[in-house]
Amino acid sequence: MRSLAPLWLVAMSALDPAGEQAGHIAGTFWLFTGVLSAIYLLVLVLLLGALVRSRGGLGREPAVERRLTRFLAAWAGGTAVIILGLTAVSYATDVRITGKPTQPELTIEITAKQFWWQVRYVDPEPSRTFETANEIYLPVGVPAHVILKSQDVIHSFWIPNLHGKKDLIPGRENETVITAEREGVFRGQCAEFCGFQHAHMALDATVLSRDAFEAWRESQLAPAQAPVDDAQEQGQQVFLTSACVMCHTIRGTTASSRVGPDLTHLAARRSIAAGTLPYSRGNLAGWIADPQGLKPGSQMPNVTLTAQQLQTLLAYLDGLT
Amino acid sequence: MSSPCRGNNGICLLLACLLVLAGCEREERQTRAEPVNETGPAAVSMTGLYPGEPSPPDPRGQEYEGNAFHLAQGKQLYTWFNCAGCHAHGGGDIGPALIDDQWIYGSGIENIYATIVQGRPNGMPSFRNKIPEQQVWQIAAYVRSMSGQASKAASPSRSDEMQNKPAEQSMPQEEPKDSSGSVPNLDGRQ
Numbered sequence: 001m002r003s004l005a006p007l008w009l010v011a012m013s014a015l016d017p018a019g020e021q022a023g024h025i026a027g028t029f030w031l032f033t034g035v036l037s038a039i040y041l042l043v044l045v046l047l048l049g050a051l052v053r054s055r056g057g058l059g060r061e062p063a064v065e066r067r068l069t070r071f072l073a074a075w076a077g078g079t080a081v082i083i084l085g086l087t088a089v090s091y092a093t094d095v096r097i098t099g100k101p102t103q104p105e106l107t108i109e110i111t112a113k114q115f116w117w118q119v120r121y122v123d124p125e126p127s128r129t130f131e132t133a134n135e136i137y138l139p140v141g142v143p144a145h146v147i148l149k150s151q152d153v154i155h156s157f158w159i160p161n162l163h164g165k166k167d168l169i170p171g172r173e174n175e176t177v178i179t180a181e182r183e184g185v186f187r188g189q190c191a192e193f194c195g196f197q198h199a200h201m202a203l204d205a206t207v208l209s210r211d212a213f214e215a216w217r218e219s220q221l222a223p224a225q226a227p228v229d230d231a232q233e234q235g236q237q238v239f240l241t242s243a244c245v246m247c248h249t250i251r252g253t254t255a256s257s258r259v260g261p262d263l264t265h266l267a268a269r270r271s272i273a274a275g276t277l278p279y280s281r282g283n284l285a286g287w288i289a290d291p292q293g294l295k296p297g298s299q300m301p302n303v304t305l306t307a308q309q310l311q312t313l314l315a316y317l318d319g320l321t
Numbered sequence: 322m323s324s325p326c327r328g329n330n331g332i333c334l335l336l337a338c339l340l341v342l343a344g345c346e347r348e349e350r351q352t353r354a355e356p357v358n359e360t361g362p363a364a365v366s367m368t369g370l371y372p373g374e375p376s377p378p379d380p381r382g383q384e385y386e387g388n389a390f391h392l393a394q395g396k397q398l399y400t401w402f403n404c405a406g407c408h409a410h411g412g413g414d415i416g417p418a419l420i421d422d423q424w425i426y427g428s429g430i431e432n433i434y435a436t437i438v439q440g441r442p443n444g445m446p447s448f449r450n451k452i453p454e455q456q457v458w459q460i461a462a463y464v465r466s467m468s469g470q471a472s473k474a475a476s477p478s479r480s481d482e483m484q485n486k487p488a489e490q491s492m493p494q495e496e497p498k499d500s501s502g503s504v505p506n507l508d509g510r511q
Contacts, residue, residue, distance in 0.1 A: 152481075170481075196350070243453050246402060259401045292353030299397075301453045304358045 010204065011161050012187040018207065019162035020143075020179035021097040028093040032086060039082070097164065100177055104145035108136060112148070112155035112168040112190065115197035115298055116261060116274040121217065122147075130220050131249070133261030134274045135204045136188075138162075138180040139213035148174040156192035159205045165191045180207040187275070196297030202275025223252030224264045224320050235316025243303045244313075250320070260300065267321045273298065281318045285310065347475050350390045359454040361438060362431035382430035385462035386471040392489070395463025396477050398456055407444065410484060411467045416444060419467045420486060421495060428470065428497035433461040469494035 017023040109120040119136055123129045138144055148157055150168040158165040159178075166176045190201035208216060227233040239245065240255060247260035255263075266272075269279050276295050277283040289310060291300035305313065364376035385391045399405065407416030417425065426436050437457050440447030448457070466476040469492035476489040486492070 196352075241450065243451055246451055290353075290357070296352045297350065298352075301456055302353050302357055303453050 010185045010187045012189070014160040014164075016161055018180060018182040018184055018186060020181055021163040021177065022161055023181070024093045024096050025164050028089060031089060035082065035086065098176070100175065101143045101145060104177075105142050106139070106144045107147065108144055109147045109149065110136070110157060110168070111151055112157070112194075112201075113151045113299075114153065114195050115190070115201040115295070117201070117203045118261065119203075121220070128221060130217075130251075130264075131262040132220060132265065132269075134202070134271060135206065135269055137206045137208060137213055137216050138178065139210045140180055140183055140207055142210070143177050143179040146176050146178055148176065153194050154192050155190050155194045155201070157188065158191035159186055159188035159203075161186040162188075162205055167192060180205075183207045183209060185270075189275075197295050200274060200276045200295050200298075202271070204270050204275070206270075219268070220265055224250045226252070227316060228319065229315075231312050231315040232319050233316075235312035235314065238305070238309045238313045239316060242305065242309070243301065247299075263317065263320060265320055267318050273300070281314055284317060285314050288313065346387065347389050347472075349388060351388070352390075354455045359458065361454055361457070362434055365427075365431045365435040367427050367432060367435075378429060379431055381458065382462070385458045386430060386465055387475050388462075389475040389477075391459045392463050392466050392471060392475055393477055394456070395459035395461070395466075396480075396489075398452075398460050399463055400482075402448075402452065402460070404460070410480075410482065411486060419464055420492065421468065422498050424497050428465075430458075430461045430465055433464050434458065437461060463489075466492075468492060468497075470497070 011018070014022065015026055015029070017026040107122040109122050111118040111120070117134050119132050119134070121130055121132075146157075148166055148168040149172075150170045152170060154170070155168045156165045157168055157176075161184075162178050162180060163176060166174055168174060184207055186205045186207070188203040188205055190198055194201065227236050236253065239248075239250070240253060245255045245257065247257050249256050249258060249262045249264065251262070251264040266284075267279070271277060272279050272284055272287050273291070273295050277287060287294055287300075288303070288305070290302060291298060292302050362379040362381070364379070366376070385395075407414055408419050411420035412418050413421075417423070424432070426432055426441060434457055436445060437452065437460060438447065438449050440449075452460070462471055463477075465471045466489040469476075469489070471489070473490055476492075478488050478490040480488060
């Protein structure tokens, strides 16, 4: 999970559907594009015909006039049928992509915040509920019930390869269903301007086989790795005694604030700061040393740490796989 | 015809430009302090008694209190860091009220800064090393705005939560009762 290069190369296209809902949307798009292109070409051909015909001069036979009238009436009728047909297709697609499973096997609660995504995998058994940030994992073929909330302003949840856009509105709960059909990593992005760092508010959706997904879920449910050497021990102390502890949770330690992202398995993530940088120890160092230089306006403050403190903190955080 | 600007268009334009500039300062978003590592105020006095002249107030106090971004950040942090857990949204609960004119440990922004960083007897925790310096300034400036002490032009004009008091911008400015020279009583009562 430590690959750096693919972060910026992952798929982000509504025309390459990897989910059932995105498939319906893409199908509707291509149907509209096909029908409308054919009509456009037909109109151009007829226009060309009219230009050529007009050179023939005036004074047409009444029979020709009558034929033209019948053709125009048929044309108007055909237009009405096509518009109604496309409306019906559009409506049917809308119904198909907004359906909700009665017994969802997987429920994911996503809360958008300026400027990151809080992701909660909800389980009927509370001890099997866990939190992560800026990434969702989905098993192939399982309809995931996604609940969408916002903490501050209106955001929009959009993973083009899996589904259309859905707004997250403060004080309301929206919901949608995503059924991934193909394994892979797909990029999502906030699609409603939400402030200073709207552009740096991305998330990754990783679609795995069911077994791999269950393995991932078990790994996320585990508490954080305990420090294994002196540097990590000291790093943990830096984390628990400095400003980090005011906002972040690391399950298995006393850090349990819910202002910022849960960092229990930080080092297993693909990116830091909501897709701003690929995860690496060096990038993490840069982010902690000067978050406001990399992502001005984010809520991560510049915290004064000595070089020694920063290095031990990195040793600890980099071990949180 | 009787425009005061007649013949003085240049001066009026200049004044208008200056007014516009004042607006910029209110809105300026300094997300990272200059220099990068902000520090606390140098002189904090908890009493009105001092030999000679009092130390001048820290100029940074004015900067934080006159800037809408800092006050809005302070307001957000006030909730996130659970100040509301004891002080409620200003009316006080198990901690003292912050919207009135009573200031046990001083009403200046430096005093509030020191109170947050050092903690105070009878329940106020010390947030030393837990809240970065710039955020302490922002919270202190916001606390001042709760009783109408900060700039009206920059104070928050609405709240996300239900409130039983007007927004900070509309709060009547209280006359702080800490400058009478009385030495604060450390058991929390005045």
